Amino acid sequence: MHSRRPTRQIRFGDSRVGFVSVGGGKPRADGTPTTPAPVSVQTMTSGYTHDVDGCVREINKLAAAGADIVRVAVPEKKDTDALKEILPQVKVPIVADVHFHFQRALEAVEAGVHKIRLNPGNINDRAQVIDVIQACKAKGLPIRVGVNEGSIIERKDKQKRMKELGAVFSDRKHGYMLAIMIAKLEEYLDIFYEQDFYDIAISAKSMDAAMVVDAYTEISNRFDHPLHLGVTHAGPKETGCIRSIAALSALLCNGIGDTIRISYANDPIYEVQDGLELLYSLGLKTRVGVDLIACPTCGRIQVDLFTLIQDVRKALAEKIQLPMKVAVMGCIVNGPGECEGADVAVFAGDRRGIIYVQGQKVANVPEEQILSKLLEECLSFQDKVNRGEAKLGEKVVDIVPPDPIGQTGSGWEKIASGLVDKAPTTLTIGRT
Ligand code: SF4
Numbered sequence: 001m002h003s004r005r006p007t008r009q010i011r012f013g014d015s016r017v018g019f020v021s022v023g024g025g026k027p028r029a030d031g032t033p034t035t036p037a038p039v040s041v042q043t044m045t046s047g048y049t050h051d052v053d054g055c056v057r058e059i060n061k062l063a064a065a066g067a068d069i070v071r072v073a074v075p076e077k078k079d080t081d082a083l084k085e086i087l088p089q090v091k092v093p094i095v096a097d098v099h100f101h102f103q104r105a106l107e108a109v110e111a112g113v114h115k116i117r118l119n120p121g122n123i124n125d126r127a128q129v130i131d132v133i134q135a136c137k138a139k140g141l142p143i144r145v146g147v148n149e150g151s152i153i154e155r156k157d158k159q160k161r162m163k164e165l166g167a168v169f170s171d172r173k174h175g176y177m178l179a180i181m182i183a184k185l186e187e188y189l190d191i192f193y194e195q196d197f198y199d200i201a202i203s204a205k206s207m208d209a210a211m212v213v214d215a216y217t218e219i220s221n222r223f224d225h226p227l228h229l230g231v232t233h234a235g236p237k238e239t240g241c242i243r244s245i246a247a248l249s250a251l252l253c254n255g256i257g258d259t260i261r262i263s264y265a266n267d268p269i270y271e272v273q274d275g276l277e278l279l280y281s282l283g284l285k286t287r288v289g290v291d292l293i294a295c296p297t298c299g300r301i302q303v304d305l306f307t308l309i310q311d312v313r314k315a316l317a318e319k320i321q322l323p324m325k326v327a328v329m330g331c332i333v334n335g336p337g338e339c340e341g342a343d344v345a346v347f348a349g350d351r352r353g354i355i356y357v358q359g360q361k362v363a364n365v366p367e368e369q370i371l372s373k374l375l376e377e378c379l380s381f382q383d384k385v386n387r388g389e390a391k392l393g394e395k396v397v398d399i400v401p402p403d404p405i406g407q408t409g410s411g412w413e414k415i416a417s418g419l420v421d422k423a424p425t426t427l428t429i430g431r432t
Contacts, residue, residue: 001282002255004036007226010142010199012114013093020068020093022201023226023258029198039252039284040068040259041275042228043268044097049079049086056089058268063092065272066288069259071095071117080107087112095144102128109135117144120188129188133195142199145188147181148232149206169218174211181215182222189223200225201259205232209247216251226258237264237274245278252282287323290316290378293338294328301330303348303367311371319375322382324392326374343392344378346370357381358396 006025013019021037028034045058049072059070074080074096087094095115096108100122108116109132116136123129136143169175181204192200202225204215212231220227231247234240244262251257260278262271279285294309309328316326327345329335335347339356346353353370355363357377365373384390 001253004258005220005255006036007224007258008198008200009034009037010115010201010226012142014112014114016088017091017093017114022228026224037258038286039257039279041066041272041279041285042069042071042095042259042261043067043271043275044071044073044261044263046268049074050076050082052082052085055082055086059086059090059092059094062268062272063090065269066276067092067272069093069095069115071097071261073097074104074108075099075101077104077107080104080111083108083111083113098123098132102132105132106135109139109141113141115142115144117146119146119148120184121148124188126191129191130195133192133197136199137195137197140199142201143192143197144201144203144228145185145192146203146205146228147184147188148203149177149181149208149211172214174206174208174214177206177211178214178218182218185219185223198225201228202226203228203230205230207231207233207235207243209243212247213250216256217254220256227256228259228261229257230261230263232263234263235265237266237270240264240266241274245274248278249282252278252284288321289323290320291323291325292316292328293325293342295330295334295338297330300333301348302350303330303353303370305330305348308348308370312374315371315375316378320378320382322385322392324378324381324385326378328374340395344374344381346374358390358394360396 004025007023008026009021009024009028011019011021020040022040024034024036026034043062045055047054047058049055055072062070070092072094074083083096093114095117096105096113097117098105098108099119102123105116105118116132118129118132133143169178172178185202185204189200202219202223204219206212206215209231216227216229229248229251231244234243240263248257248260248262260275262275264270276285280287292313295305297305305328312326312328324343325341327338327342329338329345329347331349332347339345339347340359343358345356348370351367353365353367354361355365355373355377362377363373381390385392
């Protein structure tokens with residue numbers, strides 16, 4: 001993992017919903033230093049914004065799932081009118097997503113929204129852009145400039161422009177698109193800089209994961225504004241998940257990206273859940289709730305592990321708030337190793353489950369009792385941690401697993417007695 005790329009920082013929200021900072025590491029205009037804010041997760045509502053009750057319900061559901069920022073579409077005046085009723089009822093910063101009609105941005109600012117998103121592909125009248133910049137500046141609101149591949153394609157002189165711009169990145173598969181995105185951004189951001197406005201975030205989305213990696217990498221070399229990462233039109237969750245994670249992981253591992261949105265043609269709750277899991281997996285966010293480890297199962301399995309894992313996942317998601325590590329393993333091969341590194345763990349064998357708490361064996365129960373006993377142990381461990389009697393991630397006892405290979409020898413004793421060469425490059429478990 002590379003360290004986060006320093007950017008200017010933007011901050012938005014209010015005292016009621018709280019404030020979110022995005023990016024950081026570069027000093028503010030007044031010289032005050034900033035540190036990079038944790039990468040935030042955002043999503044967008046799927047219902048109509050003018051359906052006030054439905055929109056409030058959806059925003060609150062997404063915030064409860066862990067969304068740091070929620071965006072809403074405001075295609076019509078009735079949507080920006082609805083914002084006045086929606087905003088006092090939600091507990092997360094709201095971004096108005098504006099396309100085609102700059103008036104919607106002005107109305108959303110007036111309604112009290114926390115941030116505006118503009119698309120240079122469809123709001124490009126200089127005077128209109130300046131009006132929006134001035135309205136945001138007066139209220140201290142940031143603007144995201146989002147260039148999307150689908151809405152930025154040159155319609156006039158396309159062949160000529162493709163040739164000119166493509167030559168800039170002639171070594172890239174997407175040279176023309178990359179050049180046009182950067183050219184549009186430079187042109188658009190010049191208007192902002194002329195207005196002395198720097199509260200900006202940038203996005204440059206495509207449905208092509210490789211293009212997304214190239215675009216954000218080039219943009220991060222050229223601009224110091226925080227970056228909102230995303231793969232647009234990623235598709236259904238089943239395939240969109242891989243497409244999004246492929247692009248976003250590559251960028252985040254290189255220190256690029258300050259806020260993320262995973263987009264699915266599905267309930268946005270999955271966007272939040274998967275966005276959080278991505279950040280947890282990369283160590284970019286402190287986990288809330290259980291870190292569940294489970295084996296994929298194989299021909300050695302002796303319990304119905306797929307059902308057990310799903311039941312454990314649902315039960316723990318409801319009842320455990322601490323980021324405890326819970327392992328559910330199918331057999332003795334990898335079971336003891338994973339159990340040793342977990343706070344609470346079970347490994348199965350012969351239609352039974354052997355349960356451990358921080359390395360200490362606490363139960364050996366038949367298959368039908370594994371779920372309830374594991375849950376009981378997790379709850380009891382959570383209580384102990386909350387009372388200060390135990391610490392997460394602190395192993396109490398080393399698990400000594402039974403020798404699974406029997407007389408042939410698993411190697412443990414041989415290694416201990418010096419009969420096996422311990423150097424990793426020459427390790428051989430030879431005959432004595
Ligand atoms: S832990 Fe056991 S059952 Fe699970 S995948 Fe590994 S060998 Fe197979």
